[in-house]
Each structure stands twice: as structure tokens, then as C-alpha cells.
Amino acid sequence: MDIPKIQWYPGHIAKAEKKLSEVINKVDLVIEVRDARIPLSTGHPHLNKWINNKKHILVINRSDMVSPHTINSWNKWFNAKDQYPLWCDAKRGIGIKEICKSAKDSRSSIDDRRLSRGMRIRPIRALTLGFPNVGKSALINRIAKKRVVDSARKAGVTRNLRWIKLESGIDLLDAPGVIPPNLEDQKSALNLALCDDIGEAAYEIESVAIEFIKIISTLNKDKNANISAKQISNRYGVDITKGFKSPSAWINEAASKHTSGDTRRMSHKLLEDYRNQMLGKIALEVPLWN
Structure with missing residues (x-):
């Protein structure tokens, strides 16, 4: 989806x-x-x-x-x-x-x-x-x-x-923060949402949490992204690499352990943990050389 x-x-x-x-x-x-x-x-x-x-x-x-x-x-x-x-x-x-x-x-x-x-x-x-x-x-x-x-x-x-x-x-x-009136680049818009650089009313939190897991799956092997799958897995007691195959299933399993099965609350917890560096110093963008 x-x-x-x-x-x-x-x-x-x-x-x-x-x-x-x-x-x-x-x-x-x-x-x-x-x-x-x-x-x-x-x-x-x-x-x-x-x-x-x-x-x-x-x-x-x-x-x-x-x-x-x-x-x-x-x-x-x-x-x-x-x-x-x-x-x-x-x-x-x-x-x-x-x-x-x-x-x-x-x-x-x-x-x-x-x-x-x-x-x-x-x-x-x-x-x-x-x-x-x-x-x-x-x-x-x-x-x-x-x-x-x-x-x-x-x-x-x-x-x-x-x-x-x-x-x-x-x-x-x-001056107040300036932002394009139309966020044409939705990949960038997603990054802004993940980093809390735009208001929460702009996005659906569970969808964004799923996309976050997809991003760290893609960047997992890049040293510049500085992702520790072990640190993330230990924090929630659920192997994050399982989420690389099915992000929604990972959120469901983590929610059953931490938020009484409430996937929206779990999604919010995941994003707040990222923003507060509880998952490590993760970069969502890395240099790409032509």
C-alpha cells in the first residue's frame, strides 16, 4: 500500500x-x-x-x-x-x-x-x-x-x-520556517515527517512508521547511515530484520509487547524513539556519488 x-x-x-x-x-x-x-x-x-x-x-x-x-x-x-x-x-x-x-x-x-x-x-x-x-x-x-x-x-x-x-x-x-506550498518530492516529504520537521497533521503516523522501517532496511548496510539493527531489536525485544520483510507485521508484534496491541501508539513510539536518538544516531540521507 x-x-x-x-x-x-x-x-x-x-x-x-x-x-x-x-x-x-x-x-x-x-x-x-x-x-x-x-x-x-x-x-x-x-x-x-x-x-x-x-x-x-x-x-x-x-x-x-x-x-x-x-x-x-x-x-x-x-x-x-x-x-x-x-x-x-x-x-x-x-x-x-x-x-x-x-x-x-x-x-x-x-x-x-x-x-x-x-x-x-x-x-x-x-x-x-x-x-x-x-x-x-x-x-x-x-x-x-x-x-x-x-x-x-x-x-x-x-x-x-x-x-x-x-x-x-x-x-x-x-523568519518562520519556509516550505514549498506543494511538496512535489514525496520522498523528501516523508523524511521531513520522520524528523518532525512538519506538523503531525500532515501525515498518517502508521504509514510513516512503516516507511521508516523500509528506509532503515534499505540503508542498513551503508556505514554513513549508522544503523545498528541489534540496538533497535534489543530496545523492543523484536528482531528488526524481520520488519525488513514485513514492516506491518513487525509493528504488530512490537505493539503486542509494548502498547497492548495498539499499532498507532507503537508507531508513534517508534518515531519518537528515533527522534530522541533512542535507536542511535541514524542518518536518513547519505551521500550518493554520481
């Missing part, structure tokens, strides 16, 4: 994206934030249009949720495309110094360009851009060195555009 189509485009995002299009030309620097578990799925298809020759810093957050080996492999993949991501764990403040340094370096080159054109130096306007729930607000609080915006591990916390003045001579625009 095919997974029901995943679509999620709440009104506050549509409203914010309209406002964003009105201010984007005033921005000098775009700080794009992605999710380390799915760095391709959290790349917005309209990003290049928004950047439009502006300075761009690619930040991949939640580095704590994938293995160092996975990060090294992704760096090689991105570097081959002349992209140099900065990895961070905004929740714990790891990697923030490098991001601040990169922003400061960008500010210097922007200042030099303004001076060369006979323009006055002013605070640099930077935009934090990314999908919902990738950690933009946590990153802003770390850069600001204080809590200036609300932050939580759920989609839709930031609902309005807001300018924040930083001591470093940078004005930072905090």
Missing part, C-alpha cells in the same frame, strides 16, 4: 513567505539552516532565487544526531560541489564560534564592497532561512548569546518576521 500523500502548508507560513519576499532584497547575507539527518530534504528548492548573489552561509544543525563518519562523508560530498557547510549543535552551542566567524568575515567583505562603491557602512542585514523545526531559533539565541526568540523542538514556533540587533554590527531577521 502506498503512503498517503503528505502535504503541509499552514497559513502562517504562507503569510510570512509573502512578507519575506517583500524584504529579501534588503538582506545582505543568508544563513541557511538544514537538518543533519536529512541535509538534502531540508534544502529549499527556491533557495537560489532568494540568495540571488547574496553572501550565503550553509549551516547544518543537529550534528549531534549523526555520526562523525557521516559528517565527514557529507563534507566530501558538499566540497566536491564547491559548498562548505558549517556543522553545529545549536542546542548545546557546539560549532557556534565558526558560524559567528564566518558571518564576521562576510560582514568585512560586504563593508569593503560598500566602501568601494562610495556607500556608507551600516549594520549588515542577515536572514536565517530554513524549513520549520530545523533549529533556526536555537541558533539565533546562541549567536545572540541570550534568549531573544522562542525555541522548541516542534514545527511552527516562529510565526512572524522579526529583526534582532546583534552587538557584532549585524541585524538578524528571524
